Amino acid sequence: MPHICKIFNILASVVGFIMSEILKIKIPGQGLHMITSKIADVVSNSEVANGLCTIFVRHTSASLIIQENADPSARKDLENWLNRLVQENDPLYTHTLEGPDDMPAHIKSALTASSLSIPIMQGRLSLGTWQGIYLWEHRHAGGIRDVIVHVA
Amino acid sequence: MPHICKIFNILASVVGFIMSEILKIKIPGQGLHMITSKIADVVSNSEVANGLCTIFVRHTSASLIIQENADPSARKDLENWLNRLVQENDPLYTHTLEGPDDMPAHIKSALTASSLSIPIMQGRLSLGTWQGIYLWEHRHAGGIRDVIVHVA
Amino acid sequence: MPHICKIFNILASVVGFIMSEILKIKIPGQGLHMITSKIADVVSNSEVANGLCTIFVRHTSASLIIQENADPSARKDLENWLNRLVQENDPLYTHTLEGPDDMPAHIKSALTASSLSIPIMQGRLSLGTWQGIYLWEHRHAGGIRDVIVHVA
Numbered sequence: 109m110p111h112i113c114k115i116f117n118i119l120a121s122v123v124g125f126i127m128s129e130i131l132k133i134k135i136p137g138q139g140l141h142m143i144t145s146k147i148a149d150v151v152s153n154s155e156v157a158n159g160l161c162t163i164f165v166r167h168t169s170a171s172l173i174i175q176e177n178a179d180p181s182a183r184k185d186l187e188n189w190l191n192r193l194v195q196e197n198d199p200l201y202t203h204t205l206e207g208p209d210d211m212p213a214h215i216k217s218a219l220t221a222s223s224l225s226i227p228i229m230q231g232r233l234s235l236g237t238w239q240g241i242y243l244w245e246h247r248h249a250g251g252i253r254d255v256i257v258h259v260a
Numbered sequence: 261m262p263h264i265c266k267i268f269n270i271l272a273s274v275v276g277f278i279m280s281e282i283l284k285i286k287i288p289g290q291g292l293h294m295i296t297s298k299i300a301d302v303v304s305n306s307e308v309a310n311g312l313c314t315i316f317v318r319h320t321s322a323s324l325i326i327q328e329n330a331d332p333s334a335r336k337d338l339e340n341w342l343n344r345l346v347q348e349n350d351p352l353y354t355h356t357l358e359g360p361d362d363m364p365a366h367i368k369s370a371l372t373a374s375s376l377s378i379p380i381m382q383g384r385l386s387l388g389t390w391q392g393i394y395l396w397e398h399r400h401a402g403g404i405r406d407v408i409v410h411v412a
Numbered sequence: 413m414p415h416i417c418k419i420f421n422i423l424a425s426v427v428g429f430i431m432s433e434i435l436k437i438k439i440p441g442q443g444l445h446m447i448t449s450k451i452a453d454v455v456s457n458s459e460v461a462n463g464l465c466t467i468f469v470r471h472t473s474a475s476l477i478i479q480e481n482a483d484p485s486a487r488k489d490l491e492n493w494l495n496r497l498v499q500e501n502d503p504l505y506t507h508t509l510e511g512p513d514d515m516p517a518h519i520k521s522a523l524t525a526s527s528l529s530i531p532i533m534q535g536r537l538s539l540g541t542w543q544g545i546y547l548w549e550h551r552h553a554g555g556i557r558d559v560i561v562h563v564a
Contacts, residue, residue, distance in 0.1 A: 126462050128531045128538070158278050160314055160410050162464055162529045166540030168480045174374045175366065176320045181355040182366050188352055189367050193345075193497075200492055203485040214479065214486050215493050222478045223529040225314045225375040227280045227410040234280070234408055236318030256538055258464050258531040260412070260564070310430050312466055312562050326526045327518065328472045333507040334518050340504055341519050345497075377466045377527040379432045379562040386432070386560055388470030412564070 128258045136250045140242040154259040159228040166254040169213030171220035177240030213246035280410045288402045292394040306411040311380040318406040321365030323372035329392030365398035432562045440554045444546040458563040463532040470558040473517030475524035481544030517550035
């Protein structure tokens with residue numbers, strides 16, 4: 109592959125129309141945590157007017173989801189419903205060394221999204237009126253989760 | 261960030277190798293509605309030969325899905341199966357003000373996709389032979405749904 | 413749309429900062445098959461330093477998933493759990509001509525991902541330490557599956 113490729117890519121990264129940022133997000137515990145404004149800030153700083161924002165979670169026991177941003181009861185019901193579907197201490201599990209919430213977390217992560225892409229129009233995430241972006245933590249314990257935001 | 265970034269991005273949008281279009285899709289009611297040809301038209305109009313088409317639904321009670329495009333019985337079974345898994349009037353729900361189909365719609369949306377990306381090769385969506393793109397409406401009532409198609 | 417668009421896109425494909433490759437992956441049968449190194453090879457060959465890698469599966473009875481790459485018991489439990497949720501020979505199915513594993517395969521495909529996007533940073537897939545990329549085959553019989561890797 110010609111060197112012009114590498115040169116273009118480095119140039120593109122430097123001038124900013126391709127950029128990625130790793131966000132370190134502090135999570136208090138299991139549940140849906142709104143991250144819309146953190147993602148919007150990266151998009152705003154990129155100064156990209158028309159493009160695509162892709163979000164990626166670097167874990168297999170947390171996921172990304174777009175949900176209702178208005179009534180918290182919708183998110184609570186969603187979480188309770190999934191907790192009932194994917195139960196802890198299921199006799200089916202053999203992967204139990206990391207605690208009763210570990211295998212359910214992997215299953216929940218498989219049923220939801222590891223990456224999400226949202227078009228950028230006129231410099232802003234083109235979310236619908238009722239859409240918020242959430243990091244869904246599936247383990248009980250809190251901690252730091254890495255989310256990468258790519259804008260191009 | 262240097263101004264060259266903004267200039268490049270505006271230029272890129274103008275000459276057309278980054279473009280987004282909002283489709284207003286009229287939906288008669290709950291179910292899977294094929295949108296393959298609408299998406300293919302946007303790709304074709306963009307004149308992008310090699311790239312990526314990303315589709316995003318701006319709602320939390322509808323989703324995007326790639327499914328069998330041949331036999332309608334597969335889509336009907338899929339819908340019936342999900343309706344049995346995610347039932348209306350589940351006593352678990354507290355978010356009930358917007359009707360019995362609202363909370364199931366949010367859950368179904370969480371279990372399926374809000375965004376999908378399909379490579380463009382030789383000017384066309386590189387779908388497999390049996391793949392169709394569907395907008396999956398989870399509410400009973402029909403209406404207009406916004407789907408954004410981003411091509412780059 | 414001006415011709416400069418087409419010219420730029422062709423140029424971009426030739427010099428390599430937009431590229432797609434179709435991988436033909438031989439699958440022995442139902443289950444999660446690790447494809448991380450195959451995807452990493454495409455990224456490495458593209459020489460893209462900062463960008464986005466999007467993976468797309470061209471089938472409706474197989475899907476893509478990011479899961480724990482360390483302990484195989486996690487993947488086995490995940491598969492067994494989904495096999496219990498989405499059973500063969502469910503009396504609900506009417507789409508049965510292609511065998512008892514066909515309709516469950518379509519449902520499993522709907523509940524998981526057809527496309528995945530992973531940022532590329534410093535020339536590498538920016539996966540978390542415990543993340544592996546898997547092609548999840550939902551049919552019993554093995555065969556060749558097409559996965560497209562797009563790098564930009």
